[in-house]
Amino acid sequence: MGRSMRVMVNGSSSSWVKVSSGVPQGSVLGPLLFLIFVNDLPDWVKSSIKMFADDTKLWVTISDTTDSEMLQEDLNRLKCWSDKWLLRFNPEKCKVMHVGHSVPTEYTLQEKDHTFKLAEVEEEKDLGIFVTNDLKVAKQCKEAAKKAMNVLRTVKRHFPRIDEPTFLILYKAYVRPHLEYCVQAWSPYFKKDIECSEQVQRRATKLINGFKNLSYENRLKRLKLTTLEKRRLG
Numbered sequence: 001m002g003r004s005m006r007v008m009v010n011g012s013s014s015s016w017v018k019v020s021s022g023v024p025q026g027s028v029l030g031p032l033l034f035l036i037f038v039n040d041l042p043d044w045v046k047s048s049i050k051m052f053a054d055d056t057k058l059w060v061t062i063s064d065t066t067d068s069e070m071l072q073e074d075l076n077r078l079k080c081w082s083d084k085w086l087l088r089f090n091p092e093k094c095k096v097m098h099v100g101h102s103v104p105t106e107y108t109l110q111e112k113d114h115t116f117k118l119a120e121v122e123e124e125k126d127l128g129i130f131v132t133n134d135l136k137v138a139k140q141c142k143e144a145a146k147k148a149m150n151v152l153r154t155v156k157r158h159f160p161r162i163d164e165p166t167f168l169i170l171y172k173a174y175v176r177p178h179l180e181y182c183v184q185a186w187s188p189y190f191k192k193d194i195e196c197s198e199q200v201q202r203r204a205t206k207l208i209n210g211f212k213n214l215s216y217e218n219r220l221k222r223l224k225l226t227t228l229e230k231r232r233l234g
Contacts, residue, residue, distance in 0.1 A: 037085070044081045045074040052127065062098075068105040079110050091116035095124055097133050129182050137186040141193040148178040148200045156207055164223060167208045175204055179228060187232050197228050 003019040023030045034053070042049045047060040047070065056078075060071050082088050091109040096118045098105070107118045123132040123139060130139040151174050159166065179197050188194045205219040206212050220226065226234070 038087070041078075041081060044077045047071055047074045055127065062101045062103050062105065064103065065105075068103060068107075071105075072107055075107060075109055091118065094118050095121045097121055097124060097131070099133050099135065127182070129186055136190075137188050138190070138193055138196075140186045141188050141196040144179050144181065145196050145200050148175050149203075151175050151178065152200065152204055152207075159207075161209055162207050164208055167205075168223060171204055175200070176228075180231070183232060194229055201225075201228055 004016045005019050006016050007014045023033055041051065041056065045058060047058045050057045058071065058074055060067055062068055078089065088111065089109060091111050094109055096107055108115050109118055123130060130143055132139055155170050155174065179200060188197065202216050205223065211219050
């Protein structure tokens with residue numbers, strides 16, 4: 001209530017306009033008010049649904065064309081919901097992923113006067129995690145290791161000599177989090193994927209002064225660390 005806004009470009013500004021709706025970005029109440037606003041969305045569909053902020057997923061077991069038609073009907077219901085509450089879906093950002101079935105399907109989402117065919121994908125980055133249609137985690141392991149190694153190179157470049165306390169601070173704060181981000185959802189189970197992450201920690205521990213010629217097990221023992229696999233299982 002009582003808020004106004006204007007646009008400023010290159011030192012020139014528009015006139016003030018009163019804001020009669022919406023919530024300021026970054027406000028304390030903003031997330032809560034948004035959740036209240038979208039809280040009834042699951043009641044509009046018959047398929048299973050999960051929501052995280054403004055990210056929504058529908059899924060259903062597809063055994064025949066009837067199941068596919070039910071999912072399309074739910075998409076149509078979402079369109080009705082968006083028309084009612086004026087919160088539009090972007091069809092170009094909506095994707096379809098088939099997991100473990102070969103029934104030919106095609107899904108559409110209508111926006112204004114256009115009907116968009118939803119793109120089919122074999123992999124998608126979802127909340128920072130790479131998900132593939134075969135549900136294997138190799139892609140996520142490689143990307144996580146790649147990010148961690150990039151940070152590790154930066155550490156090596158700026159800290160030519162690292163003692164144990166400094167290493168532990170840098171590694172735990174900047175490197176290992178990349179290897180363990182949401183790992184509960186993608187914990188590697190193939191040996192090659194387990195080794196992909198472990199290799200980063202193995203290389204990292206060699207950066208410490210006097211540690212290069214020690215075995216990996218001894219390096220971990222000196223640092224009071226465990227393997228990444230043990231951390232996941234523990």
